[in-house]
Amino acid sequence: MSRLCVCLALAFALIGGLQARADAKQAAAIDASFAPERLGSATTMSLGFQLTDGGRAPAALSSMQIGFPVDLGLATSGLGVAPCSPGELEAVGPEACPADSKMGSGSATVELQLASETVKENVSLEVFAVPSKDGYLHFVVYVSGVRPVFAQVLFPGVVLPGRLSVLVPPIPAFPEAPDITTAQMRLTIGGHLTYYERVHGRLVAYHPAGVGLPNSCPQGGFPFSATFAFIGGAKEYARTSVPCPRRR
Amino acid sequence: MSRIGSARDAGFVAGVVAALLVVASCLLAAGAAGAPRRVRANAASVLTVHDEGHLHYVHASGSVIIDEGSVSGSFPGSVRVRFLYDGEPEVSASFTITGHGGSISARGTGMLSSPTSPSPSFKGRLTVTGGSGRYAHVHGGGELFGVYNRRSYALTVQAIGKLPY
Numbered sequence: 224m225s226r227l228c229v230c231l232a233l234a235f236a237l238i239g240g241l242q243a244r245a246d247a248k249q250a251a252a253i254d255a256s257f258a259p260e261r262l263g264s265a266t267t268m269s270l271g272f273q274l275t276d277g278g279r280a281p282a283a284l285s286s287m288q289i290g291f292p293v294d295l296g297l298a299t300s301g302l303g304v305a306p307c308s309p310g311e312l313e314a315v316g317p318e319a320c321p322a323d324s325k326m327g328s329g330s331a332t333v334e335l336q337l338a339s340e341t342v343k344e345n346v347s348l349e350v351f352a353v354p355s356k357d358g359y360l361h362f363v364v365y366v367s368g369v370r371p372v373f374a375q376v377l378f379p380g381v382v383l384p385g386r387l388s389v390l391v392p393p394i395p396a397f398p399e400a401p402d403i404t405t406a407q408m409r410l411t412i413g414g415h416l417t418y419y420e421r422v423h424g425r426l427v428a429y430h431p432a433g434v435g436l437p438n439s440c441p442q443g444g445f446p447f448s449a450t451f452a453f454i455g456g457a458k459e460y461a462r463t464s465v466p467c468p469r470r471r
Numbered sequence: 472m473s474r475i476g477s478a479r480d481a482g483f484v485a486g487v488v489a490a491l492l493v494v495a496s497c498l499l500a501a502g503a504a505g506a507p508r509r510v511r512a513n514a515a516s517v518l519t520v521h522d523e524g525h526l527h528y529v530h531a532s533g534s535v536i537i538d539e540g541s542v543s544g545s546f547p548g549s550v551r552v553r554f555l556y557d558g559e560p561e562v563s564a565s566f567t568i569t570g571h572g573g574s575i576s577a578r579g580t581g582m583l584s585s586p587t588s589p590s591p592s593f594k595g596r597l598t599v600t601g602g603s604g605r606y607a608h609v610h611g612g613g614e615l616f617g618v619y620n621r622r623s624y625a626l627t628v629q630a631i632g633k634l635p636y
Contacts, residue, residue: 263530263531263532265531292533293534293557294532294533294534294535294557295533295534296531296532296533296534296535297534297558298534298556298557298558298586299531299533299534299536299556299621299624301621301622301624303587304587304588304589304621304622305587305588305589306587306588323589324587352587353587354587355585355586355587357560358560358561358582358583358584358586359558359559359560359586360558360586360587361587382558383558383559384557384558384559385557385558418622420589420622429622431622435531435532435533435534436533437532437533437534437535438532438533439532
């Protein structure tokens with residue numbers, strides 16, 4: 224009897240969750256920042272987004288396109304000078320990746336929508352360079368959550384001119400439950416990373432320069448945008464700009 | 472009389488022939504002197520470039536890196552390179568080599584291999600965009616090879632080509 228009750232409760236929960244999806248009205252917001260803000264210098268780039276749906280968990284993402292100024296020195300950042308094997312990353316974890324492959328880190332809040340409540344989980348993010356077959360700089364975002372759902376997922380991405388393209392695979396929660404959705408994310412590219420290079424036969428530690436800011440700032444600041452594609456076909460667009468640094 | 476006259480005529484004809492021979496030989500000499508000069512001009516008007524430069528980082532502006540250094544080879548001198556890498560596998564470099572007698576400016580593009588390595592290499596084509604001094608009319612193109620150090624932003628570039636000027 225109790226098993227039947229659980230099954231019925233789960234079924235109603237799922238129906239409720241699906242109904243909520245059908246009525247979904249998404250909203251997206253993004254933010255971006257540099258630290259330090261000095262034209263012509265290397266910096267750390269921070270990107271964030273929030274997806275909302277009137278108090279419910281947003282729909283599950285399928286991809287993100289994050290636009291940044293095309294003259295921003297992301298490819299020339301010196302980040303990710305060694306590839307990490309996605310297979311080993313998935314099987315072993317971040318410790319399988321060379322230190323020189325790490326490009327950034329961050330955190331995210333993911334949600335699981337049930338009929339009665341929205342379950343939230345904070346997950347950590349790490350960005351690693353991965354092998355490239357096409358000449359573009361590829362990376363993966365390693366998403367790791369512990370509680371209430373223990374899961375590690377890879378978001379594959381690529382650095383394109385003026386754009387980061389990231390695929391978001393479905394994140395299963397538990398059998399019969401809807402996929403976990405991403406409500407907000409903050410990703411830092413660069414930061415205090417330690418790499419190693421061989422100098423006269425010895426490994427010497429160094430800090431990679433980071434994302435290069437152009438010498439000049441466009442009127443209105445550095446523009447950023449994001450297009451979020453959701454499973455089911457819906458899309459949301461958001462944009463922002465980083466104000467030009469004050470002249471010193 | 473007629474003999475004298477004939478002798479006079481014969482002498483006149485001989486004089487004319489001699490004069491013509493002198494003119495002809497002068498013309499031939501002039502022609503002979505001109506021909507090799509033209510050959511030499513043709514040979515000298517093609518600059519065979521096989522240069523290699525080891526360049527150090529000077530400045531960066533976002534996805535553009537400025538490097539400078541010296542080049543050695545058939546057209547030695549100093550070089551300044553503007554290297555663009557914006558994430559596209561095809562990188563581009565515009566540079567000016569200043570050597571003895573003038574400078575040559577060129578632009579090249581190449582495909583970058585292994586972008587996640589510390590020093591990816593690239594290979595492509597270069598096209599001369601201008602020159603100065605002795606190479607004011609230089610044109611043509613060639614091949615461009617290079618290695619880009621992602622840590623130090625240093626470039627090692629090799630330019631190979633035959634450039635008429």
